[in-house]
Amino acid sequence: MPRQYSITAEAIAEERERVGGDLDKVDVARVVALDDLEMREIGPGDVHMKILAVSGEHNVDHAALADTVNITEMRGGKIYPGNSAVGEVLAVGADVTRFVPGDVVLTHCIGEPDEFGFPLRIWAYDQPDSIGWYGEEAVVRDWQLIKAPLDCGLNLWEIAALPLRAPTAYHLWRRGLGIYRLKVSEEKLPKLNVLSFGGGVGELFLMLAKAEGHNAYFCSGSAERRSALEKHGIEGIDQLAFNRFAGREDNKAFVAECKERTGGKGMHIVCDMMRGPVFAAGLACASRQGVNVSAGWQLSTGINYNSAGASTKQITLDHTHYDTIEGCEEATALYGKVFKPTVHSEIYAFEDLPRAMREMHEAIQTGIPIIRVAKDMPDAVKGLLD
Ligand SMILES: NC(=O)c1ccc[n+]([C@@H]2O[C@H](COP(=O)([O-])OP(=O)(O)OC[C@H]3O[C@@H](n4cnc5c(N)ncnc54)[C@H](OP(=O)(O)O)[C@@H]3O)[C@@H](O)[C@H]2O)c1
Numbered sequence: 484m485p486r487q488y489s490i491t492a493e494a495i496a497e498e499r500e501r502v503g504g505d506l507d508k509v510d511v512a513r514v515v516a517l518d519d520l521e522m523r524e525i526g527p528g529d530v531h532m533k534i535l536a537v538s539g540e541h542n543v544d545h546a547a548l549a550d551t552v553n554i555t556e557m558r559g560g561k562i563y564p565g566n567s568a569v570g571e572v573l574a575v576g577a578d579v580t581r582f583v584p585g586d587v588v589l590t591h592c593i594g595e596p597d598e599f600g601f602p603l604r605i606w607a608y609d610q611p612d613s614i615g616w617y618g619e620e621a622v623v624r625d626w627q628l629i630k631a632p633l634d635c636g637l638n639l640w641e642i643a644a645l646p647l648r649a650p651t652a653y654h655l656w657r658r659g660l661g662i663y664r665l666k667v668s669e670e671k672l673p674k675l676n677v678l679s680f681g682g683g684v685g686e687l688f689l690m691l692a693k694a695e696g697h698n699a700y701f702c703s704g705s706a707e708r709r710s711a712l713e714k715h716g717i718e719g720i721d722q723l724a725f726n727r728f729a730g731r732e733d734n735k736a737f738v739a740e741c742k743e744r745t746g747g748k749g750m751h752i753v754c755d756m757m758r759g760p761v762f763a764a765g766l767a768c769a770s771r772q773g774v775n776v777s778a779g780w781q782l783s784t785g786i787n788y789n790s791a792g793a794s795t796k797q798i799t800l801d802h803t804h805y806d807t808i809e810g811c812e813e814a815t816a817l818y819g820k821v822f823k824p825t826v827h828s829e830i831y832a833f834e835d836l837p838r839a840m841r842e843m844h845e846a847i848q849t850g851i852p853i854i855r856v857a858k859d860m861p862d863a864v865k866g867l868l869d
Contacts, residue, residue, distance in 0.1 A: 487520035487618030488836060492560040495549050506548055511844045512837035514547040520563060520614065522622050527578040531622050532570035532588065535860060536643035539836075539843045539852035540567050541682075541781060542608050543617075547840065551784055554608055565617030566592035566607040567647035569631055569639065571861045579625045587863050588628040589646040590616060591811040600807030617836060619856060629812060635819030639860075639867040644683065644824040644851040645815075650806035651778050652687035652754075652822075653814035659752040659776040660695075662799050666772045667751075676745045678702060678768065679754035680761050681722060683851040684779065687822050688754045689717045694821045700744065702737075707849035711825040718744065728760040734767055741768040749773065759783035771796050778803045825850035 494514045502508035525531050543564040546554050555562050572586040582588065593602040594610025606627070607615030614621065631642055663675065677692035679685035681703030689699040693716055701712045702720040704727065709719025720740060725733040741749055749770035755761055759782025765775055766788055775798065786800075793800070806814065814822075827848040831839040832855060839852045860868065 484519040484521055485619040486833075487518055487563055487614075488515050488565065489518040489520075489561055489563050490515055490543075490546055490555050492553070492556045495547065495553065495555055499549075506550055509548055509844075510841060511544055511547045512841040515543065515564065515617075515837045515840050517834070518563075520618060522620060525574060525576050525622055527576040528624055529576040529622050530572055530579060530582055530588070530625050530628060531574040531620065532572050532628075533620055534568050534570045534616055534618060534856040535587070535864065536639055536856055537565055537568045537617055537854050538644050538647070539839045539854065540565070540647055541779070541843070542566065542605065543840055544844050546608065548844075551780065558609075558611065562607065563614045563618065564607055565615035566590065566605060567643075568616035568621070569643045569646070570616070570621065571857075571863070573620070575625070581625055582628065582630075585861070585863065587631040587633055587861065589631050589642070589815065590623070590627055591629060591650065591808060592647050592805060593627075593808060593811075596807065600809065602805045605805065617854075619833075626808070629815050632815060632818050633863060633867065637819045637823070637867075638869055639864045640826045640830055640853040640855075641824050642818060642867070643853050644826055645687075645818055645822055646811075647805075648683040648824070648851070649687055649818070649822050650811040650814040651684050651803075652691060653817070654803050654806035654810055655684070655754055655776045655778055656688050656691040658801055658803050659754065659774045662774045662801055663752055663772065666797060666799075672751075674698060675751040676700070676748060676770065677752045677754075678720075678741065678750040678765070680757050680765065681705060681708060681846075682756050682779075682781070683824065684756050685754055686712055686717075686825060690715060690821050690823065691817075692752070693717055698745070700741070700750070704846065705849060707828075708825055711850065715823065720744075725764070728764040734764050737764050738767045745770075752776065755779075757781045758786055762786045762788075766793070766798070769796070769798055772798070774799045774801060776801045776803060778805070827852045830855050
């Protein structure tokens with residue numbers, strides 16, 4: 484039986500009890516546990532794949548912490564997490580024409596699309612009965628897969644960093660820019676100031692901005708991640724110098740820094756996947772007509788702001804989620820051209836996945852965490868393992 488990670492409601496409850504309910508002390512590695520999974524039979528529209536590599540995703544952290552909702556309990560007490568993967572096709576059902584055995588593929592995380600293609604629910608999170616890809620093998624429907632662009636110039640680990648984060652960033656960027664351009668045309672202001680806070684989605688968002696010729700600023704607590712982005716012409720701002728916006732004085736100093744760097748203008752587009760104390764800082768550094776986009780709530784689901792202040796500055800807050808399947812395909816075409824993700828210095832072994840999740844939770848990684856699942860890699864990717 485293939486090995487597969489799971490999260491159970493009992494493990495969450497036990498860990499919460501161990502730390503006396505203090506979520507800051509939860510050890511995510513005690514909650515994500517190695518399990519077995521009996522694979523379902525392959526149906527006519529299915530693809531059976533071997534998982535090669537996966538990336539650590541923050542929704543797994545949310546599931547293990549049960550900080551936004553207790554999704555594991557809501558789904559009956561057990562989930563199999565992991566909604567970003569690169570795999571090799573082992574077999575296809577009789578009706579599958581898009582893939583053949585040997586193809587290397589990516590997943591997207593749409594569980595079920597709404598009438599316009601946007602996800603109603605996310606695979607391996609709130610989609611009922613969905614089984615994630617933190618495992619050795621999987622059976623999925625063919626519409627859940629996209630061919631991996633193996634000749635895009637990225638190595639396998641960099642490719643594995645992108646299936647969830649790149650479409651999210653791609654949609655955020657098009658939304659933020661589109662809204663801003665409704666207010667201020669390219670003729671009036673061709674070059675914008677674009678800021679994002681740390682994290683994988685944030686860095687990809689800035690790569691899109693930079694590729695289109697804008698000024699891009701990455702406010703992160705990690706010196707390694709800032710320096711990786713500086714190589715792409717994206718300016719780093721040390722978030723720790725502003726105590727991760729713990730107090731009013733920190734926010735004031737951060738706004739002053741942003742103003743200084745932008746000739747007094749501030750940020751035209753801000754990406755904030757964090758919320759919590761980051762939200763006020765992101766709003767305060769916005770320029771007039773600024774747009775604040777988010778698809779994340781890593782630190783808090785709620786936000787509070789002065790509507791009058793936002794109105795007089797003509798500020799727009801926009802909420803997005805994951806892209807459509809077409810958007811995922813478009814984002815995949817930008818791998819290597821625009822998206823050159825920063826991967827954490829250690830490629831984790833499959834058995835070390837819980838530790839990878841713990842270190843992601845602690846925000847101590849130097850880039851996006853990647854877990855090598857397959858020991859034996861297919862020939863198609865053997866040249867991409869550096
Ligand atoms: N809606 C969607 O489709 C979607 C898709 C992807 C992610 N998300 C959500 O978006 C959020 C971010 O995801 P991600 O994949 O970009 O993150 P990630 O790559 O896992 O990185 C998390 C990062 O948060 C950064 N961070 C920035 N400000 C922080 C602060 N004040 N306190 C603690 N950490 C801070 C840390 O970087 P520094 O230490 O460098 O600052 C850390 O590396 C998560 O909540 C995730 O669930 C949503």
